[in-house]
Amino acid sequence: MAITGIMRPGFIQIRVLDMPAAVEFYTKRIGLHQVTEGPDGRVYLKSADEFDHHSIVLRRADSAGVDAAAFKCLKDSDLDHYEKRVKEYGFAVDHVKAGEQPGVGRRIGFTIPSGHRIELYAHADQSDPKPRIHNPDVWDLEPHGMAARRFDHSLLYGPDIEKNLDFFEKALDFRCAERVDMPDGLLAIWLTAGMKAHDIAFVKYPEPGKLHHVAFELENWNAVGHAADIITRYEISVDIGPTRHGITRGQTIYFFDPSGNRCEVFAGGYTYYPDQPTRTWDETQVGKGIFYYERVMNEAFLSVVS
Amino acid sequence: MAPQRFLVTLDGHGQANCYEGERVLVALERAQGFGQLKNLPRRLPVGCRRGGCGICRVRVLAGEYQSGPMSRACVSAEDEAAGLVLACCIYPLSDLSLRLETPVVVKAKGERALQPV
Numbered sequence: 001m002a003i004t005g006i007m008r009p010g011f012i013q014i015r016v017l018d019m020p021a022a023v024e025f026y027t028k029r030i031g032l033h034q035v036t037e038g039p040d041g042r043v044y045l046k047s048a049d050e051f052d053h054h055s056i057v058l059r060r061a062d063s064a065g066v067d068a069a070a071f072k073c074l075k076d077s078d079l080d081h082y083e084k085r086v087k088e089y090g091f092a093v094d095h096v097k098a099g100e101q102p103g104v105g106r107r108i109g110f111t112i113p114s115g116h117r118i119e120l121y122a123h124a125d126q127s128d129p130k131p132r133i134h135n136p137d138v139w140d141l142e143p144h145g146m147a148a149r150r151f152d153h154s155l156l157y158g159p160d161i162e163k164n165l166d167f168f169e170k171a172l173d174f175r176c177a178e179r180v181d182m183p184d185g186l187l188a189i190w191l192t193a194g195m196k197a198h199d200i201a202f203v204k205y206p207e208p209g210k211l212h213h214v215a216f217e218l219e220n221w222n223a224v225g226h227a228a229d230i231i232t233r234y235e236i237s238v239d240i241g242p243t244r245h246g247i248t249r250g251q252t253i254y255f256f257d258p259s260g261n262r263c264e265v266f267a268g269g270y271t272y273y274p275d276q277p278t279r280t281w282d283e284t285q286v287g288k289g290i291f292y293y294e295r296v297m298n299e300a301f302l303s304v305v306s
Numbered sequence: 307m308a309p310q311r312f313l314v315t316l317d318g319h320g321q322a323n324c325y326e327g328e329r330v331l332v333a334l335e336r337a338q339g340f341g342q343l344k345n346l347p348r349r350l351p352v353g354c355r356r357g358g359c360g361i362c363r364v365r366v367l368a369g370e371y372q373s374g375p376m377s378r379a380c381v382s383a384e385d386e387a388a389g390l391v392l393a394c395c396i397y398p399l400s401d402l403s404l405r406l407e408t409p410v411v412v413k414a415k416g417e418r419a420l421q422p423v
Contacts, residue, residue, distance in 0.1 A: 017358070017376070017377065018374075062375075063377040063379035063380075064357070064358030064359075064377045064379070065379065183311070237354060237355035237356050239354075256354040256355060256356050256358070257356065258356055259356055259357060259358050260353070260354030260356035260357050260359050261354075261358055262354065283323060284325050284328065286336075287335075287339060296336060296339050297336075297339035297340070298339065299338070299341065300352075301339070302339070302340060302341060303341060303353070303361065304353035304354060304359045304361055306358035306359055306379075
């Protein structure tokens with residue numbers, strides 16, 4: 001097994017203003033399935049192509065945004081290993097008991113310099129629908145909506161992202177696949193724990209703890225086009241796209257959920273290996289890095305967050 | 307060798323970094339993307355259109371309206387009661403008179419202030 005320790009994004013918990021509207025959006029439009037609703041009203045969602053219990057947690061609140069981004073580790077002892085390293089790095093670690101979210105084992109949590117809560121866990125029950133593993137069809141339950149295959153990554157905004165970079169590299173074994181450096185310093189980083197071009201990304205922003213987007217992986221560019229048809233047909237608020245990112249090379253659309261949280265559907269992107277050097281962008285080409293076809297950032301990219 | 311960098315000042319609006327061999331207009335477009343140019347004959351401030359980001363904040367000067375849910379991170383209950391609301395979350399019940407009060411983030415602790423116009 002080459003990928004050890006922190007494997008991948010596991011789930012993200014986001015705040016929504018209107019739960020019925022959010023559930024309809026994420027199930028009918030993004031194409032997820034509701035697994036269950038917890039006693040505290042949180043709703044747990046997954047793609048039919050994911051094995052684990054859930055990957056999206058919706059919490060009703062009076063503000064939009066993100067509560068926590070959680071990564072899944074390969075084995076339970078990894079949690080002890082990373083707790084030690086995070087503490088040695090100098091950050092406080094807290095514990096969340098197994099079952100605080102249905103189907104999820106014990107978690108450790110900590111707050112990073114950009115103001116976001118990051119969690120690690122190693123166990124999740126499986127839930128239906130999920131892929132078959134013996135003589136599997138390409139799908140068991142027929143995909144619907146945008147046909148999201150998985151929760152792919154998140155992009156978070158906050159201050160001190162150079163400290164985030166140092167922490168993720170030194171304490172959590174992430175690698176920096178790409179970065180943007182402006183004349184006044186580091187603007188953005190794309191970090192990976194495995195072989196995707198990014199598992200989490202950060203952009204410098206004065207206000208801590210903000211959410212730029214939650215991304216779902218689609219099968220290919222045609223699926224991105226179908227998602228665009230759905231966005232128009234159901235009058236979903238669109239930000240930009242379909243287009244492509246120079247950074248990660250992903251094909252993409254940005255749009256908003258009914259609470260104003262930005263979502264992305266994303267296909268493609270290159271494969272990252274840990275011996276690859278960090279790809280760098282400067283001020284002259286950053287527009288192309290963010291939106292490869294437009295070659296300029298839209299005004300919303302750096303200013304519209306939840 | 308890295309290309310030389312110049313500073314382009316657009317009178318009354320702001321400044322842009324422009325690199326040797328680069329069209330000035332391209333640098334201005336980039337500066338606009340970074341929000342470095344102010345008071346341009348700009349489009350309406352539009353963000354998420356769903357009450358989460360706060361970009362479209364307005365003050366209702368006159369008229370009646372209904373409100374949908376809007377993020378308390380952008381509009382407090384006191385603000386909302388005083389008519390400071392998100393334009394994407396209000397529905398008219400009469401003719402309305404509005405003033406744009408677009409917020410900008412000014413401090414790390416998240417205080418928002420009026421954008422200078």
